[in-house]
Amino acid sequence: MPNNFLFTGIDIGSSFTKAVTINANKNIIGSSTIHSGIKLHVAAEKALKESLSAKSDEDNIKKMVITGYGRKNTHFEDIITSNITEISCSAKAARFVYPEEDVTIVDIGGQDSKIIKIRDGRRSSFKMNRKCAAGTGTFLEELALKLRIESTELNNLGKLSTNPAKISSYCTVFAGTEILSRIREGAKVEDMVRGAYHSIVKRVLEIDTFDNRVVLTGGVIAHNSVIVNIFEELLEQPISVPPTPQSFVALGAALYALEGQDK
Amino acid sequence: MQPNYYKKLVSIFIPNTLIQNFDDRIEMTQENQIKSVHELKKIATDYYQNLDEASKDPHKKVAWCSSVGPAELLLAFDFNVYYPENHTAILGASRSANKYIPLAVAQGYSPEICSYLTSDIGAYLKNETGLQRAYGIEKVPKPDVLIFNTNQCRDVQDWFNYYAREFQVPILGVNSPTFIDELSNTHFKTVEEQLKDIAETLEKITDQSFERKKLENKLQLSLECSNKWNSVLETASSIPSPLTFFDGCIHMLPAVVLRGTQIAVDYYNMLEQELKLRIENGIAAVAEESFRCFWEGMPIWGKLRALSNQFSELKTCIVASTYCNSWIFSDFNPQEPFRSMAKAYTELFINRSESSKEKYLKKMVDKFSIDGMIYHNARTCPNNSNTNYGLPKRLENLTGIPSLQIDADLNDLNVYSEEQTKTNIEAFIEQLAGI
Incomplete structure (x- = not known):
């Protein structure tokens, strides 16, 4: 295979669209993360362009795999594309980054959370959160709104806390009410x-059991490292985070593109 | 354009006006059609027309019966038998249930209880019926008596009690022993006694003597119907399968509403022959069938078409289900009518213990060469959802067959997440494909 051939994975999520482009040697030559917005095709095109270092690179893309919630809403005229679910792409990336290891992937995204298990080099199971937004990025966005702070400030605030407030509700809306109660009780924002x-x-831990190496991925992990500490605290074991947790699924899609894995 | 097979199927439950709005994304070829569906449509229309006429005729009697209630007993007393569950499935399949559920909720029925109950009562409160659009019938037939069996859940009892108060008619019920592992004569005896008491009460209500011969005859016909329905469902053990679970949800109608009649027996004879012919000719229900899955739990009535299409696109056939199997009553024995009814109606899968269900499902996995289990966790039907006490994981360990849980509901589509369900299904089939 010529060295200049490129392969791209695009993960169109509910909040962000991520693209990763690799060469035939599975080296990442570029990646990008942009807001998905409401025009998913536009977001995908923009993410693709931003993941390439030179304009000429686009002509060298041999295949693309599109994944994520918007995978069926996008197509490219000049590039062979196929789509595979984000669950399979996540598993693919895990097998690449952690070869020959049994791994439990925890992906926390904007609108859902997933637990994917790799056993003996194969995906053995997966589970997603139920319909409710508890345990997803949406919950944090709601919280920031309620506290009238930017969601980008949450991580630093969370690090300052010495006495976490008890928020036990399953429901994002009810949790908002609980936060109001805590405010009235004089709890600190952090x-x-x-x-x-x-x-x-806690919501994520209820989805499935956790064993072997636990890997946290997804946009929520990329921007909220406090969550990693809490997982370590509650699971009482070290947690792995790949170098680019938000683009993990897009990397898996790019690997599928390279292998020509299709359905 | 080739006729759309699925359109024909759902037309039994769904009025033509709605069918016209269905997109034609999946067109099945002429040879994929189960042709018996034309006869089924006629049977369904006749059944409801007869009920409508009976409800208007002062010399005829109408009884309402829960779907796995003692229908044969009612037939032996010459009742025309109406099954509210079939009516509410029509509301679900036509996606009108959510229009009616809030009306029942406003009357104090929780949105968390059976959405069959809430949509049916809601439609009644609005003075509407799914039969109007499907069969041109203005009202559900007024009952002279209501009869339920708690072998499926407690909700049927409260559902029927609502109508007993509303119509001021007698209500009779069988309170079955539930969640039993190994059923014994003690369990059967208690049900048998209740059935005999019901027969006595029906004599008083109808002013008609109980005729054992008549019951034996109805039971014989129900047994034949049940055996034939079983044979129909077992054709799906062929690879590829000539029918899907979604087909079964439509073709089960005679087993539900016409068991105890020759019409149902004749229909399943015809259907079985057709399916056997399909097997001989290698006609698959799902073209290029690659994976075979089992559906555990209730159908998602408003999404039958969407799910059928998605699984077809994924070359996956849902070959069997606990739901369609619910109307197999192999233990009916005309020589022992009361005891055998007690046995058959108490042994139902839905009415049994977790370990009994596990054994049953293991058998199904083997019998139908299952690649994957799909569990429908129906929000308002915990009694017929088997995801809440760890069963899927235990069965996975026992069989090595992976499983998927879909969180949805039988009628209430407000608790259904379309995108999440689609992705879950697609990812599951990718898993089966080793992707």
Whole structure:
């Protein structure tokens, strides 16, 4: 295979669209993350362009795999594309980054959370959160809105907490009411934020059992390292985070593109 | 354009006006059609027309019966038997249930209880019926008596009690022993006694003597119907399968509403022959069938078409289900009518213990060469959802067959997440394909 051949994976998520382009040697030559917005095709095109270092690179793309919630809404005229679910792409990336290891992947995205298990080099199971937004990025966005702070400030606030507030509700809306109660009780903002992070982790821990190497991925992990600490605290084991957790699924899609894996 | 097979199927439950709005994304070829569906449509129309006429004729009697209630007993007393569950499935399949559920909720029926109940009562409160659009019938037939069996859940009892109060008619019920592992004569005896009491009460209500011969005859016909329905469903053990679970949800109608009649027996004779012919000719229900899955739990009535299409696109045939199997009553014995009815109606899968269900499902996995289990966790039907006490994981360990849980509902589509369900199904089939 010529060295200049390129392969791209695009993960169109509910909040962000991520693209990763690799060469035939599976080296990442570029990646990008942009807001998905409402025009998913536009987001995908933009993410693709931004993942390439030179304009000429686009002509060298031999195949693309599109994944994520918007995978069926996008197509490219000049590039062979196929789509595979984000669950399979995540598993693919895990097998590449952690070869020959049994791994439990925890992907926390904007609108859902997933637990994917790799056993003996194969995906053995997966589970997603139920319909409710508890345990997803949406929960954090709601929290920031309620506290009238930017969601980008949450992680630093969470690190300052010494006494996490108790937020036990399953429901994002009810959790908002609980936060109001905590405010009335005089709880510190950082403690409420940390309490909300705890709430997310607890919801995720209910989805499945956790064993072997536990790997956290997804946009929520990329921007909220506090969650990793809480997972370590509650699971009482070290947690792995890949170098680019938000683009992990897009990397898996790019690997599928390279292998020509299709359905 | 080739006729759309699925359109024909759902037309039994769904009025033509809605069918016209269905997109034609999946067109099945002429040879894929189960042709018996034309006869089924006629049978369904006749059944409801007869009920409508009976409800208007002062010399005829109408009884309402829960779907796995003692229908044969009612037939032996010459009742025309109406099954509210079939009516509410029509509301679900035509996606009108959510229009009616809030009306029942406003009357104090929780949105968390059976959405069959809430949509049916809601439609009644609105003075509407699914039969109007499907069969041109203005009202559900007024009952002279209501009869339920708690072998499926407690909700049927409260559902029927609503109508007993509303119509001021007698209500009779069988309270079955539930969640039993190994059923014994003690269990059967208690049900048998209740059935005999019901027969006595029906004598008083109808002013008609109980005729054992008549019951034996109805039971014989029900047994034949059940055996034939079983044979129909077992054709799906062929690879590829000549029918899907989604077909079964439509073709089960005679087993539900016409068991105890020759019409049902004749229909399943015809259907079985057709399916056997399909097997001989290698006609698959799902073209290029690559994976075979089992559906555990209730159908998602409003999404039958969407799910059928998605699985077809994924070359996956849902070959069997606990739901369609619910109307197999192999233990009916005309020589022992009361005891055998007690046995057959108490042994139902839905009415049994977790370990009994596990054994049954293991058998199904082997019998139908299952690649994957799909569990429908129906929000308002915990009694017929088997995802809440760890069964899927235990069965996975026992069989090595992976499983998927779909969180949805039988009628309430407000608790259904379309995108999440689609992705879950697609990812599951990718898993089976080793992707």
